[in-house]
Amino acid sequence: MNRLDTEAINQRSPYDVHYENEQYVFVTDNGIEYHVDFELDSNPYYTAYWFNLANPERSKSPNDKKIPQTVICIIEEFFNKNPEIMLYMCSTANNQQAQRARLFLRWFNGYEQRQRYYIKAVEVKGDENRKEYIALIMQRSNPQLDEIVSRFDSEIAMFNELKP
Amino acid sequence: MEATTTKQRTREEILAWLQEARERKQAFQRKVEAEWQARQQSKKAAAESGYYNIEWV
Numbered sequence A: 001m002n003r004l005d006t007e008a009i010n011q012r013s014p015y016d017v018h019y020e021n022e023q024y025v026f027v028t029d030n031g032i033e034y035h036v037d038f039e040l041d042s043n044p045y046y047t048a049y050w051f052n053l054a055n056p057e058r059s060k061s062p063n064d065k066k067i068p069q070t071v072i073c074i075i076e077e078f079f080n081k082n083p084e085i086m087l088y089m090c091s092t093a094n095n096q097q098a099q100r101a102r103l104f105l106r107w108f109n110g111y112e113q114r115q116r117y118y119i120k121a122v123e124v125k126g127d128e129n130r131k132e133y134i135a136l137i138m139q140r141s142n143p144q145l146d147e148i149v150s151r152f153d154s155e156i157a158m159f160n161e162l163k164p
Numbered sequence B: 001m002e003a004t005t006t007k008q009r010t011r012e013e014i015l016a017w018l019q020e021a022r023e024r025k026q027a028f029q030r031k032v033e034a035e036w037q038a039r040q041q042s043k044k045a046a047a048e049s050g051y052y053n054i055e056w057v
Helices: A006-010 A066-081 A097-109 A145-161 B011-049
Strands: A018-020 A023-027 A033-040 A048-054 A085-089 A117-125 A131-139
Touching: A006 A066, A033 A066, A033 B011, A048 A066, A048 B011, A066 A085, A066 A097, A085 B011, A097 A117, A097 A131, A117 A145, A131 A145, A131 B011, A145 B011
Parallel strands: A048 A085
Antiparallel strands: A018 A023, A023 A033, A033 A048, A085 A131, A117 A131
């Protein structure tokens, strides 16, 4: 993956983002740290990266609009430097993955450049009937958009329909 | 970036893919927490050492 340019991120990001230990880190006005990284996905068909967002203190930051704005700036820079696909899996902590999926979509749908991207969020029935929420995000300009979305949709549909 | 249309993964392969993604995500959270804890302990040790109370002049 091409490394992101934190100067470019910080031109628009409300929180200052720095690069540390292969992570993109920012600290909120309340002193809460957020760490972002992108990990190469293992699927054999296309290049994709899993987006990870972690808060080491597991603190809540309700109504801090600067957090989604900063995260969106990082994602935007990811796509500026990497033409590939981004995948996002919601944390299942406290069984709140559905709420997290809705929140992530709300963040993304509030983004002014949202039209540049295709986002598909799906529910999958994981192990022990646990529901997982996964989002696939890619630039609409990607020439393989239709092919990749079609593959993603058909695999997820097959997975959800077939019982083990 | 390359994509192929030749084959669809089996349910078992997708289950393994999801499991791997879940484990990686949890590992990232644990790594971030461990690094944060180490920094907090380092700050606490520095504060308790009295190092910053030294008057240099």
